[in-house]
Amino acid sequence: MAAAGATADIVSDNPADPGDRVGSFRPGGGIDVDRAVSAARDAAAGYAALPAQARADSLHRAAGRVEARAAELAELVRREVGKPVLEARGEVARTAAILRYHAQAALDPDGDTFPSGDGRSLLMARRRPRGVVGLITPWNFPIAIPAWKLAPALAYGNACVWKPSPFSPACAEALLECLAPELPGPVVQMVQGRADAGAALVGHPGVHAISFTGSVATGNAVARMAVERGAAAQCEMGGQNASIVLADADLEAAAATIATAAMGYAGQKCTATSRVICDGATAAGMRDALVAAVEGLRVEDPAEEACRVGPLISAGARDAAAAAVKRGVEAGGRLLAGGGPLDAPGNYLAPALVEVDDPSAELAQEEVFAPVCALMRADGADAAVELANGVRHGLVTAVFTRDLDRVLDLANRLDTGLVRVNQPTSGVDLHTPFGGEKASGLGPREQGKAAREFYTSLRTVLISPSC
Ligand code: UN1
Numbered sequence: 001m002a003a004a005g006a007t008a009d010i011v012s013d014n015p016a017d018p019g020d021r022v023g024s025f026r027p028g029g030g031i032d033v034d035r036a037v038s039a040a041r042d043a044a045a046g047y048a049a050l051p052a053q054a055r056a057d058s059l060h061r062a063a064g065r066v067e068a069r070a071a072e073l074a075e076l077v078r079r080e081v082g083k084p085v086l087e088a089r090g091e092v093a094r095t096a097a098i099l100r101y102h103a104q105a106a107l108d109p110d111g112d113t114f115p116s117g118d119g120r121s122l123l124m125a126r127r128r129p130r131g132v133v134g135l136i137t138p139w140n141f142p143i144a145i146p147a148w149k150l151a152p153a154l155a156y157g158n159a160c161v162w163k164p165s166p167f168s169p170a171c172a173e174a175l176l177e178c179l180a181p182e183l184p185g186p187v188v189q190m191v192q193g194r195a196d197a198g199a200a201l202v203g204h205p206g207v208h209a210i211s212f213t214g215s216v217a218t219g220n221a222v223a224r225m226a227v228e229r230g231a232a233a234q235c236e237m238g239g240q241n242a243s244i245v246l247a248d249a250d251l252e253a254a255a256a257t258i259a260t261a262a263m264g265y266a267g268q269k270c271t272a273t274s275r276v277i278c279d280g281a282t283a284a285g286m287r288d289a290l291v292a293a294v295e296g297l298r299v300e301d302p303a304e305e306a307c308r309v310g311p312l313i314s315a316g317a318r319d320a321a322a323a324a325v326k327r328g329v330e331a332g333g334r335l336l337a338g339g340g341p342l343d344a345p346g347n348y349l350a351p352a353l354v355e356v357d358d359p360s361a362e363l364a365q366e367e368v369f370a371p372v373c374a375l376m377r378a379d380g381a382d383a384a385v386e387l388a389n390g391v392r393h394g395l396v397t398a399v400f401t402r403d404l405d406r407v408l409d410l411a412n413r414l415d416t417g418l419v420r421v422n423q424p425t426s427g428v429d430l431h432t433p434f435g436g437e438k439a440s441g442l443g444p445r446e447q448g449k450a451a452r453e454f455y456t457s458l459r460t461v462l463i464s465p466s467c
Pocket of ligand 1: 138140141145213236268269270271425426427428
């Protein structure tokens with residue numbers, strides 16, 4: 001009954017309180033995607049022809065609406081995806097800042113000029129909008145990730161067709177309510193839907209570029225489909241991120257930072273720490289410090305200010321994570337903390353720390369997307385780098401040390417898109433390039449000035465005198 005599943009209402013329930021229904025939404029299908037692309041296409045040319053300042057003004061005003069509704073939006077993020085309320089507030093503030101950043105970036109230089117062959121002509125390469133871009137966004141940052149795709153897309157003159165995750169439809173509607181009234185026309189079209197709507201969007205000949213954030217398997221399929229029909233693709237996929245703790249690190253401070261990076265928001269970030277790789281000399285001390293830090297994290301209702309962990313997005317996700325921990329232990333891992341469901345309504349899992357010796361073990365290789373983290377041991381920095389790099393993902397690595405010379409060396413040898421020293425793997429500076437190596441990312445980086453690369457294409461123009 002796949003077809004019936006695809007047309008059943010999208011139902012959004014509070015992951016912390018199964019009795020609290022956030023809303024029901026009609027899912028769109030191929031026909032709705034088709035209509036949305038046509039509407040976006042009709043609006044695209046006029047929008048691209050506007051002065052950049054007008055597009056900048058729209059985004060600034062949309063940021064103002066986000067700020068004016070900040071408390072309500074944070075509550076909605078907390079309620080719909082179970083994000084701890086402190087983080088939810090941070091996400092709303094980040095969303096407004098992203099809109100403002102790209103509003104200003106709309107006014108940056110839009111190309112280069114070059115010396116011409118004859119010395120008289122004007123030779124330039126100018127960035128032009130791609131036209132209609134398709135955006136497929138996940139539920140875990142239900143407004144910030146859409147904002148960091150929509151804002152540059154709009155700043156540089158594109159029309160957008162946006163399919164948000166079926167786990168965060170209400171957040172998507174709320175963000176659209178902030179944007180749409182400030183735009184000069186119907187240049188953002190949203191289609192609520194599931195995988196079938198996403199596939200229709202990626203395959204639509206009227207969509208010139210697709211930006212996707214989600215799993216490796218879906219991202220690879222998106223990229224393949226896009227390449228087949230000559231559309232650009234940017235896929236931000238998973239991580240299996242390591243935090244390396246070298247022998248000279250401050251263990252208490254490192255443990256506190258890593259516990260939050262691994263388990264905060266129930267580990268549901270592609271930037272979460274999934275492996276702690278600790279120098280053999282400090283293994284015992286680090287184990288104790290990390291167990292204490294993990295056990296000290298408050299797992300509770302995300303509405304509580306003290307909450308750091310919160311529930312998983314669904315009962316299925318919680319059960320899958322508990323099963324992964326169980327398999328990890330059966331395969332030889334030693335459970336140091338957590339791993340079981342909490343005796344409370346809501347999809348809670350006690351944060352699980354598992355000591356793993358075998359680098360090829362599932363918990364050392366696969367992304368669980370849950371509060372589950374492997375503790376591993378490496379003798380010396382070189383072995384730690386080898387272990388950290390020995391996965392198919394390549395999003396972010398953290399290094400904890402006071403040794404600057406070592407850091408300068410390691411930063412070049414870690415094959416991840418981000419390297420963060422004495423910092424959590426999670427967290428992103430919105431004005432810097434964001435994206436991963438290897439299976440973690442395909443296509444140009446997102447965010448900051450780098451976003452321009454994907455949301456525009458270059459037109460090389462030679463203008464010569466008529467005689
Ligand atoms: C963060 O760590 O603050 O889906 C952002 C994700 C990433 C974004 C992480 N694309 O988790």
